[in-house]
Amino acid sequence: MATMNMVQALNSAMDVMLARDPDVVIFGEDIGFFGGVFRVTEGLQQRYGEQRVFDAPIAEGGLVGVAIGMGAYGLRPVVECQFADYIYPAFDQIVSEAARLRYRSGGEFNAPLTIRAPYGGGIFGGQTHSQSPEGLFTHVCGIKTVIPSTPYDAKGLLISAIEDDDPVLFFEPKRLYSGPFAGYHDRPVEPWAGQPASEVPIDHYRVPLGQASVVREGSDLTILAYGTMVHVALAAAREAEVDAEVIDLRTLWPLDIDPIVASVKKTGRCLIVHEATRTGGYGAELSALVQERCFHHLEAPIERVTGWDTPYPYAFEWDYFPGPHRVADAIRRALAS
């Protein structure tokens, strides 16, 4: 066990996998000698050499296309997309290729690659360093989408993602890299140290893909969240002083549906929160699924609290970010009706 923030935990996951599996290679923009703009790959090139951890040209479509070919050969490439906002040039290679390889080849070829990308706001990065594009990928069959909310989960999930034989999109909540963040931007920054979830095994372990975790049991309503918003949801429940059940999805797709359905049937109320824009976001799918499966147990409309349907406006970060105040407000509304 060691105390790790999320950056260290992710670094440790890749360290462990590089050590265990000679077929793991890691590449991306500035991830080699420099160790990545968020330092997530720091020291890995020095430890495992340039053949296994190296810088790549600035061409996300090339990164993923090349990784697909490596995967077809038999390697397990892990590529970093410097910001989730820059994943779009790779969209065709992800959607038309990585996601389709196994299917269209009748199982002859597959793309066991992991694409890591920091996502979400909270660092004053403006429109192009704050996006949450997960909803564009959960609509695409053939890929898995994973988002951790703690250092412990981050390492265990990333190891599972690298070992998985299907392509995995691994979005990292950059605002959680150095500490848990509940949306109180005006309070002093908390470090991970001291949080139970920052106690991370040094060695190999897995947090299985496709398993949600109930991070708070409760009876008043169910809150579905992932990434940064898990911490916001917990804070909001405290603010609203309700006995909320908070579920951290961890893997967005394939979704762990059973605990969600069980919880909503128990509480009769459901609130979905994410930072991504509202319309057509992943919250819509969650809302539809819960409505289809819990219709007769619902006592109030399923609510969504999300980012507004605008680009992430630089100077208005805290009016945009769906913080605890907004989530608490929605909780009260859900309980009132």
Next chain:
Amino acid sequence: MATMNMVQALNSAMDVMLARDPDVVIFGEDIGFFGGVFRVTEGLQQRYGEQRVFDAPIAEGGLVGVAIGMGAYGLRPVVECQFADYIYPAFDQIVSEAARLRYRSGGEFNAPLTIRAPYGGGIFGGQTHSQSPEGLFTHVCGIKTVIPSTPYDAKGLLISAIEDDDPVLFFEPKRLYSGPFAGYHDRPVEPWAGQPASEVPIDHYRVPLGQASVVREGSDLTILAYGTMVHVALAAAREAEVDAEVIDLRTLWPLDIDPIVASVKKTGRCLIVHEATRTGGYGAELSALVQERCFHHLEAPIERVTGWDTPYPYAFEWDYFPGPHRVADAIRRALAS
């Protein structure tokens, strides 16, 4: 007035706009001399010259990037993406650029471009000539998404799209090009001729963006559909012998919400149908919106009938396509509960 199939109606829309507005230019793969693989631009280069209607290199990202620059100059480019399945290489230019230009420049620049793309199955085109990617774009703020279901609407909507000052994605249901199709693949093909909606004015007219149309009034349940599925929904209602209200969305986003809410409040039941894959599809947003706004009027769970969550499997087209039989089955289920 003339009798037109959808190809002719779309061609007429561009013909009219080329004649009216010297700033309209049209380009894309094989759309010039040849007139497009679906003949939608047939004769336009001959009529308006190579300067205004021309072939472009096979690079969808380039097509859209170039169109954005033309739009910023002051033209109204209309680009054809040969199949919606090939729009992904242009994803970054659409999502990060066209959709953002007005916002990020404080209104100094905008991208008044129209992207046409045939979408959907029904022609044995396999995985890469059958896709319905609309759900990837309805999640993106700053763009409008339009899908016609008849020749009359196709022309009027395309004219509105070209005249619109925001970027518009215009998906054309390729299975409807030559005739209405209700999903009865084993019956003889019907032509548009004879259908009221094939009576199309020769001159300029608009079907406004953002307005749905109630194509069938009814009281038993509300069916939300667009494109090919409008015809399937009507047929399914007949099969199930129910008095369904069928709403053709025509513009997916910005959505015409009021008639939808009014209808569901009246019928108490809602069925959403689309050909696109289910998970995270546009149907999820429709389900969430209806549930949020009509919760207390709902007598049964909102149902979705969609394409399965797999690539479009070539040989199993008719097991994949959500035809009238499947929709009718869902109607009965909705009315039973």
Next chain:
Amino acid sequence: MKNRPPLALHIPTARFRPGDTPDFSYLQLPRAGEAKRPDVHCKASETRELSYGLVRVLDDNGNAVGAWDPKLEPETLRRSLRAMMLTRAFDERMFRMQRQGKTSFYLKCTGEEAVAVGQAFALNRDDMCFGTYRQQGLLIARDWPIVDMMNQIYSNTRDRLKGRQLSILYSARDAGFFTLSGNVGTQFPQAVGWAMASAYKRDRRIAAAWIGEGSSAEGDFHHGLIFAAVYRAPVILNLVNNQWAISSSQGVAGGEEATFASRAIGFGIPGIRVDGNDLLAVYAVTRWAADRARSNQGPTLIELFTYRVAPHSTSDDPSRYRPGDEGQHWPLGDPVDRLKTHLIGLGEWSDERHQQLAADLEETVRAANAEAQTYGILSEGPHHDPATMFEDVYKEMPWHLREQQAELARLRAQREEKP
């Protein structure tokens, strides 16, 4: 500069359209044997001239001349000829089958057979090929059973792709043939990645990728070149310039002012332009690039200069955009005829043997087609069980696909009940 005329937009146009008489004399074709053959270990800059020229081995009389003559055994030449002829016979028959409605789509490589066949012979059997839909010759040259190819075209019960993939978009791992994509260009960086992996594993296998001149406008082409050049990947990057991309002439892809081979120059890798209808030249250039890649000298870009005699596909009607007889005017002839003439010139072949072989291949294809149809055809089946459409989306089927699989089963059962 005041009274300078205003700006004007240049729009490239095809030289010949329906009604015109094709005249390719504007092509300055170097004579066969003229091109220099630099050492395999040379600096890329020493190959610059080759990207503007045209490597040709067979002269107009069918003699092999010059430094690029690969000096192949007659037996190898006969096997190459056979593979080209089989490819053509296969194409003809399958095209007819589509016209008869037995499948929905087919695509021929007529006139371009020397590309895939010549290159397949120059590569090792275990080198991985990332082709386009027009390299069926790779599978045939590697003796892949044509019945298996037909099974895919018919999506029948023996189709290894289980009816999921459009006709002709083959996948044959055991033939070193990567799963074909319907999206043009994507295979280019993938081939480079495969080659990088092979180098990383200190393997000896190389990769080869193909792309059409039209598709080379896609960003994937650029990404492939960059990664190949930066990491000196052991890969051969082939650009097949068959003059047409559906209805668009190669000028629309940037071929008006420069050769496609010269795209290599800006990346510091060799670019070689070769007569794609000359099997010996194709073999020699490919072999040069393969040896270079195997000796860690990195990638080569090869432009295969040829002509698309066939329509783009069964969905296409070339008479709408090019003269019907344009193919006959193509100055570089037909790859089968040229190799045949060469072999006869060597005294290693004859018209009789040629006719006999053609007849044998005709029969081979007929028999294979008859067999394949016993396993089903697209229009009438039988196919795989529709339930299999939910498999292989993921390695393990998640709950939602199991639900959808059950739902389909329920609906099908329902339909059986009341027809």
Next chain:
Amino acid sequence: MKNRPPLALHIPTARFRPGDTPDFSYLQLPRAGEAKRPDVHCKASETRELSYGLVRVLDDNGNAVGAWDPKLEPETLRRSLRAMMLTRAFDERMFRMQRQGKTSFYLKCTGEEAVAVGQAFALNRDDMCFGTYRQQGLLIARDWPIVDMMNQIYSNTRDRLKGRQLSILYSARDAGFFTLSGNVGTQFPQAVGWAMASAYKRDRRIAAAWIGEGSSAEGDFHHGLIFAAVYRAPVILNLVNNQWAISSSQGVAGGEEATFASRAIGFGIPGIRVDGNDLLAVYAVTRWAADRARSNQGPTLIELFTYRVAPHSTSDDPSRYRPGDEGQHWPLGDPVDRLKTHLIGLGEWSDERHQQLAADLEETVRAANAEAQTYGILSEGPHHDPATMFEDVYKEMPWHLREQQAELARLRAQREEKP
């Protein structure tokens, strides 16, 4: 070929890392004045040598030599010098403001000032520029009010971008400056489209685009070149090779084996490599390309060979990946010093006037900064009304954004009530 060693993967590495002593002697730099200057109407092929060479006008003593000397008026030279010095002073102050927490992000172009400034002077005021985040010199050279730039950096009440856009990602239509994107490369095909539109309208304005050598790996770069070449768009495509892309050396972008200018060759357009720290050379080459574009000869690719003296941005720490003094070793000197020396050599400038100008500009920037801050700063405001964040997503605000705007208003009111 049997006992050949196995394959191996080549990984490009930066020549110098922290601790190393930089030594740029490996760069074979042609002498100033050496490069030939072909006629503006020449065939692209006549410029090939220029894409491997380096156009230099100012020699080591600051004299202008050779055919490329643009023979600029002393007044133009002084205005260029002033623009470069103002750009540098502006950068220094804004960098400090970020360090003081008054904005969240800033990015300098130190050492590269001659690129944007020299090119701005070679273009017409109404030519449209599609720059990157490192061409702030374009705005300054076009006398755009620096207070307006600061208002954007501070996202204050006078920010024309209404607080929506990251610091320094300017938009200034009236200065012929296209809205900057955070996504590298996207502006390349856009500039080509703008130029095509200008040609289509028989206008006289041309477009210019900039991209970093690192970003030139993006498919957008390829798309820009293809469309520009195919339609002979009146556009200047500038690639700024400042040796670094954040921590990655230009080798990672493909610069090890070829110059970036030579990327033009494969498209049949001129490619010219120029000393980016030599304002006269930059001006001359840009002017050549502009005249060529204006006379319907199409695009030119210019590689501006320079060095990124500044950190990538305020978020960057170069000491982690390159020697701290690497910039001092750069053999092509500092653009400001070199132009200053040249002007003094002409007897048109002096150290005194230089110091005076530096002091004046210092004061200009200080005063502008003071003024801008009276309109607000990012960290403390005031900003535009948050309600404006819902505007300009679409031309007219749809119902869902009106609802969200009202919801935000309600929440903010709520917060006022109980702080």
